[in-house]
Amino acid sequence: MRARDNVPTWIIGESYATLPAVTTAIKLPSDDPVGLILVSPQSVPVSQATKITRPTFVLYHVLDPAQSAASVFANLTSAPVKKVLGLSGGNGASCGEADGYHTFSGDDAEFAAAIAGFIDNYNNAFTLNYEGLWWAAPAGSESGWGINFAHQGDTIFASWFTYDLTGKGLWLVMTAPKTAPNTYSGALYTTTGPVFNAAPFNPAQVTATQVGNGTLTFNDANDGDFTYTVNGIAQNKAITRQVFGRLPNCATATGSLAVATNYQDLWWAAPAGSESGWGINLTHQGDMIFATWFTYDVDHSPMWLVVTAPKTAPGVYSGTLYRTTGPAFNALPFNPANVLPAAVGSATFTFIDGNAANFAYTVNGVSQNKPITREIFNPPGTICQ
Numbered sequence: 001m002r003a004r005d006n007v008p009t010w011i012i013g014e015s016y017a018t019l020p021a022v023t024t025a026i027k028l029p030s031d032d033p034v035g036l037i038l039v040s041p042q043s044v045p046v047s048q049a050t051k052i053t054r055p056t057f058v059l060y061h062v063l064d065p066a067q068s069a070a071s072v073f074a075n076l077t078s079a080p081v082k083k084v085l086g087l088s089g090g091n092g093a094s095c096g097e098a099d100g101y102h103t104f105s106g107d108d109a110e111f112a113a114a115i116a117g118f119i120d121n122y123n124n125a126f127t128l129n130y131e132g133l134w135w136a137a138p139a140g141s142e143s144g145w146g147i148n149f150a151h152q153g154d155t156i157f158a159s160w161f162t163y164d165l166t167g168k169g170l171w172l173v174m175t176a177p178k179t180a181p182n183t184y185s186g187a188l189y190t191t192t193g194p195v196f197n198a199a200p201f202n203p204a205q206v207t208a209t210q211v212g213n214g215t216l217t218f219n220d221a222n223d224g225d226f227t228y229t230v231n232g233i234a235q236n237k238a239i240t241r242q243v244f245g246r247l248p249n250c251a252t253a254t255g256s257l258a259v260a261t262n263y264q265d266l267w268w269a270a271p272a273g274s275e276s277g278w279g280i281n282l283t284h285q286g287d288m289i290f291a292t293w294f295t296y297d298v299d300h301s302p303m304w305l306v307v308t309a310p311k312t313a314p315g316v317y318s319g320t321l322y323r324t325t326g327p328a329f330n331a332l333p334f335n336p337a338n339v340l341p342a343a344v345g346s347a348t349f350t351f352i353d354g355n356a357a358n359f360a361y362t363v364n365g366v367s368q369n370k371p372i373t374r375e376i377f378n379p380p381g382t383i384c385q
Contacts, residue, residue, distance in 0.1 A: 007033075008123050012115070014039035015102065018072075019048075026051045030221075035122065037115060040102050043068040049075035055082070057118040059111075062086040064101040080249035080385060081122050085114055121254065128182075128221050129250040130156065131382055132264065133283040133290060136334070137223065137240040144326045144339030146242060147226065148281035148292055149216075150266035152378035153252065154178040156216060157266060159281055160188075161292055161304045162329040169324060171294050171304045172230070174214045175377075185215040188230060190302060193277045196295040197366045201269070206277030233330045245285030248384035255383075257374055260354030262384040263289065270356065270373040279375060280359065282349070284384065287311040289349065293321075305363070307347045315351040321363060354383075 011034060013021025018041040025036045026048065035055040038044075049072060056079045060069035073084040090107030092100045104111045131151040136142035148159040156176045164170040176186035193206035211230050218224035227236045241247065248262045264284040269275035283290045289309045297303040309319035326339035345362040352358070359370045374381060 008035060009033065010035045010037055010119055012037040012039065013041075015042060015066075018042045018044060022048055022052065025054050025056075035119070037118070038069075038072060039115075040064060040067045040104075041069055041072045044072050044075065046075050050077050052076055053078045053080065055080060055122045057115070058082075058084040059114055060084075060086050061090065061101040061104055061107070062088050063092065064099060066099060066102050080251070083118060087111065087114065127251065128218070129252075129382060130216075130218060130221070130224075131250040131384065132247070133242045133281070133292075134224075134226075134239045135242045137238040139240055139242065141336075142237075142334040143336040144324065145329070145334070146292070147239065148266070148283070150281070150375065150377075150382070151250070152376070152382050155378050156184045157375075157377060158186075158214065158216065159266070159279070159292065159294055160214075161294070161306075163326045165328045167325045167328065169302070169304050170329065171302045172211065173294075176214065176216060179215075182218040182224075183215065185213070188212040188214050188228060191277065191296075192300045192302065193296045195298050195300060196278070196303065196363065197368055199368070201275040201278070203274075203276040230329065235330055242283070242290075243285070244290065245288050247285060250382050250384040253380040253383040257355040257376075257381055257383060258353040260383050260385070263349075263351060263354065263357070264384040265382065266375045267357070267359075267372045268375045270371040272373055272375065275370075280372065289317045291347065291349070293347075305344065309347065309349060312348075316348065318346065318348040321345040321347050321361060 011021050011025055018038055022044055028034050037057045039059045056076055058069045058073045060067045076082045087110050089110045090105050093105045129151050130149050133148055135146040145162040150157040158174040160172045162170055172188045172190050174186045174188045176184035179185045187210050189208040190211050191208045194201050214228040222241045224239050226239050262284050263282050266281050268279040278295045280291055280293045291307045293305045295303055305321045305323050307319045307321045309317035312318045320343050322341040323344045324341045327334050344364055347361040350358045355374050357372050359372045
């Protein structure tokens, strides 16, 4: 059915079918667009419930004594989306059961509306979202460069941090709309602008120059290819996600970004657009944020710095800022042993909510503080959890 219609599949298990439905959801390939609906559920072992990584809806009747909805729902700790709902209508007529409330007797309309409503709301949760930090495959083979994807709707904004022909840090950006299934393409730009500590930072002084083109082709949720031409040099890189903690699930936002507790996204100065021309990508896995800051050196040339920032207090992440030199973007082979990081300062992110934060940093003795917010280029944006 999926091959024919290209739509998500929802597994629905009621009563005695609870465990078979759960087992099927767990055993199917993780990349399959499958959701789970448990109706009047029987108990599910904790070891099984915690393995469910699908959007899951638990539906029960509040007058049904033969269901375990509360305990099942409480153990859905790995489900990216979960909801529990108790219905109260119907008449409890037998309908072949000891208690008709177990089968929602006389409550057909409310029952159907609840399930259809959940499916309608969360079908979009299965659209693959590639947001996050990627690097060369196999993982670690070319440590020292990477590419960040901010994926909103059918557009990826890519920020590639690498090195120029002299070994100096170089960053390029690409707005890549979807051009074919699992394929995103666009023009690559390099940018010059005001020095990182300019106050005020004048976005009118930012100049972008096209240097080539790039195409991203994804094989699945975690693997792909990056094909590019830069100043006439054409190459292809197999890429994969960079994993240093628990990977979040990212999807089109269905509510306010302010309620997010995972901060993975592309951020820039607040208010939005006030300092267009620089940004910072936050990759948030577990209690760790890896940040890539794209800004400008004292000579106005591109400069990027990185920080691995563990959680140091509620809503606060801090670490050491590094600047790096390494092999040119077109080096074959790219030798990670030639990548040389140098500590240049520190950075602290303090989150007010899921869409507002303060970025405090010191670079080479210069200290500043910037209010930052998510960069939304395709509303409503993306939320990770």
